[in-house]
Amino acid sequence: MNVLSFALNNLYHRPARTSLTVSAISLGIAAVVALTSISWGFEASWQKANDARGTDLIVTRVASENAMPSAFLAAKYVQPLKNQAHVQEVVGLLSEMLSVSDNAPPVFVFGWAYGSYLWKHLRLVKGYWPSNDTEPVVVIGSLAAELLHKDSGDKIEIEGRQFQITGIFESSAVVENGALLMTLTQAQQVTDKLGKVNVLNIKMDGRASDADIESFKAHVRKMMPGFVAITSGELVSNNTIVRISKAMSHVTILIASLVGTLVVFNTMLMSITERKKDIGVLLALGWQQRTVMKLIFCESVVLTLIGGCIGILVGIVMTFGLEHMDLMRGKIDAVFSVPFLGAVLGLSVIIGIGGGLYPALKAARMRPSHALRCE
Amino acid sequence: MNPQLFPESIVRTENLALHFDDSKTKALDGINITIHKGEWVAIVGPSGCGKSSLLNLIGALDSPTSGELYFRSQSYSKILDLSLFRRQHIGFIFQSFHLIPTLSALDNVVAPTIACPGSPNEHKERAKNLLVKLGLRDRLDHFPGKMSGGERQRVAIARALINNPDMILADEPTGSLDSINAKQVLDIINDIREKKGLTVIMVTHDPSVSARAERIIHVCDGKIEHREEARI
Numbered sequence: 001m002n003v004l005s006f007a008l009n010n011l012y013h014r015p016a017r018t019s020l021t022v023s024a025i026s027l028g029i030a031a032v033v034a035l036t037s038i039s040w041g042f043e044a045s046w047q048k049a050n051d052a053r054g055t056d057l058i059v060t061r062v063a064s065e066n067a068m069p070s071a072f073l074a075a076k077y078v079q080p081l082k083n084q085a086h087v088q089e090v091v092g093l094l095s096e097m098l099s100v101s102d103n104a105p106p107v108f109v110f111g112w113a114y115g116s117y118l119w120k121h122l123r124l125v126k127g128y129w130p131s132n133d134t135e136p137v138v139v140i141g142s143l144a145a146e147l148l149h150k151d152s153g154d155k156i157e158i159e160g161r162q163f164q165i166t167g168i169f170e171s172s173a174v175v176e177n178g179a180l181l182m183t184l185t186q187a188q189q190v191t192d193k194l195g196k197v198n199v200l201n202i203k204m205d206g207r208a209s210d211a212d213i214e215s216f217k218a219h220v221r222k223m224m225p226g227f228v229a230i231t232s233g234e235l236v237s238n239n240t241i242v243r244i245s246k247a248m249s250h251v252t253i254l255i256a257s258l259v260g261t262l263v264v265f266n267t268m269l270m271s272i273t274e275r276k277k278d279i280g281v282l283l284a285l286g287w288q289q290r291t292v293m294k295l296i297f298c299e300s301v302v303l304t305l306i307g308g309c310i311g312i313l314v315g316i317v318m319t320f321g322l323e324h325m326d327l328m329r330g331k332i333d334a335v336f337s338v339p340f341l342g343a344v345l346g347l348s349v350i351i352g353i354g355g356g357l358y359p360a361l362k363a364a365r366m367r368p369s370h371a372l373r374c375e
Numbered sequence: 376m377n378p379q380l381f382p383e384s385i386v387r388t389e390n391l392a393l394h395f396d397d398s399k400t401k402a403l404d405g406i407n408i409t410i411h412k413g414e415w416v417a418i419v420g421p422s423g424c425g426k427s428s429l430l431n432l433i434g435a436l437d438s439p440t441s442g443e444l445y446f447r448s449q450s451y452s453k454i455l456d457l458s459l460f461r462r463q464h465i466g467f468i469f470q471s472f473h474l475i476p477t478l479s480a481l482d483n484v485v486a487p488t489i490a491c492p493g494s495p496n497e498h499k500e501r502a503k504n505l506l507v508k509l510g511l512r513d514r515l516d517h518f519p520g521k522m523s524g525g526e527r528q529r530v531a532i533a534r535a536l537i538n539n540p541d542m543i544l545a546d547e548p549t550g551s552l553d554s555i556n557a558k559q560v561l562d563i564i565n566d567i568r569e570k571k572g573l574t575v576i577m578v579t580h581d582p583s584v585s586a587r588a589e590r591i592i593h594v595c596d597g598k599i600e601h602r603e604e605a606r607i
Contacts, residue, residue: 006489010477278476284434285467288456
């Protein structure tokens with residue numbers, strides 16, 4: 001027998017308290033895992049969408065932290081930007097979240113300049129791409145097709161206008177798979193934003209260096225007051241929804257940690273109060289204070305580690321369920337990285353040590369003669 | 376007093392006092408006793424007279440308000456780690472056994488060896504041998520709740536012996552036992568004392584139990600009532 005097996009034995013012989021504490025810790029950790037992975041996944045899926053398109057820089061309004069940057073008239077900026085060194089393409093993009101039928105949740109509708117490089121990363125799995133800029137047609141992401149029960153050849157009503165679905169596509173980015181895609185002109189018409197875009201996507205040629213990119217950014221600041229050229233990563237991380245979801249996950253981590261610490265604190269305090277006599281016996285028999293502390297810490301950390309492991313599993317299942325809810329499908333792509341899960345287990349250990357600290361000190365400082373008098 | 380003058384003494388006290396409530400309650404006052412190596416001493420007296428307090432001080436479970444305690448020639452106040460001192464030199468036997476209910480008999484005996492030098496297997500083997508010697512071969516995996524009082528006290532005796540102490544401090548070791556089990560436990564304690572040359576200091580209020588000791592120390596109202604009364 002060693003301290004760890006003694007600690008495990010103590011937890012095993014108090015099944016009700018152990019399972020209640022583990023349950024409380026698992027729920028907290030599950031909430032942390034679910035919210036954080038969704039928050040990171042939300043950011044990552046938008047980042048992935050921008051990266052997949054091959055966009056090097058995005059020109060948008062300075063106040064681009066809105067959920068979707070506000071639209072602006074793009075025509076007068078496109079040619080001057082194209083004239084800059086190493087700029088290969090300047091492509092307008094308009095996007096809105098729209099309801100496309102009474103019973104379905106809203107979906108993203110993207111408008112991309114017809115024939116631009118933005119279309120190239122998508123894979124057509126059924127039907128055909130829009131063949132011109134004037135026909136009211138859309139192609140639809142595979143997830144959106146499933147969600148809206150639509151197929152190639154069906155009709156779909158968007159903002160009171162009928163569109164023909166010409167094809168179904170797949171993208172490596174889940175937000176695109178859950179979206180409807182039409183030409184920029186059609187999107188401007190359906191949203192009453194003629195000539196407007198939310199962002200201009202800039203594709204540089206392969207010879208552009210970091211200095212060229214910085215020079216382009218400086219040019220945009222000078223030539224387009226109130227606008228800024230940023231990378232897709234900067235655009236996503238400044239996004240209000242991303243920031244709110246990150247803030248929510250941080251608050252959840254904080255609350256879960258505090259609640260978890262209090263739960264462990266309460267459990268261990270009750271436990272040492274009940275076992276005062278046993279601890280007194282161990283101290284009388286020659287256990288040193290540090291051995292008593294080690295025992296209490298082992299118990300509290302084992303509780304939180306078990307809670308952490310169960311919480312991670314529950315969190316992954318919860319997130320998987322959320323991802324597959326109709327309202328959320330195609331909008332989030334949760335991220336469960338090994339470092340993140342490792343950090344969650346680390347958090348569990350910290351909660352265990354934090355919650356066990358005072359009870360461990362209290363147990364170690366018991367006077368054996370007093371503890372032995374306890375019945 | 377020069378401790379070197381008493382090479383045979385294992386425990387010696389000098390004007391030992393233990394006061395509570397700003398000296399309003401004097402649990403012990405001016406205790407001077409010497410206990411020699413290999414002796415069996417009974418500390419007797421009425422309830423609340425301070426005999427358990429004296430045993431706690433000798434066992435380094437409490438600190439005196441004033442006075443000095445010596446283990447051999449070393450003052451308790453100079454011992455840096457009293458836990459280590461208890462582990463190396465003292466074995467405790469309590470009236471209510473104080474076994475840990477969630478541990479088997481074997482694990483109860485092994486418990487004091489946790490974090491001690493030596494391999495866990497060695498400790499386990501020694502605990503097993505002790506329990507077997509005390510007639511508990513069939514009770515190794517039994518939990519205290521499933522054992523009789525006599526069996527539990529034998530487990531407690533094995534636990535007290537696991538670290539090869541120099542002295543056994545027993546607080547009413549037969550207080551919770553019937554007369555047959557009480558006799559058996561006292562026989563075991565005496566047998567071990569004789570074989571291992573241990574010092575036994577036993578607190579009791581039962582005259583038939585104190586009669587087994589070599590010497591009786593009477594405590595009354597926190598003081599030694601009669602000078603050390605040698606029985607053998």
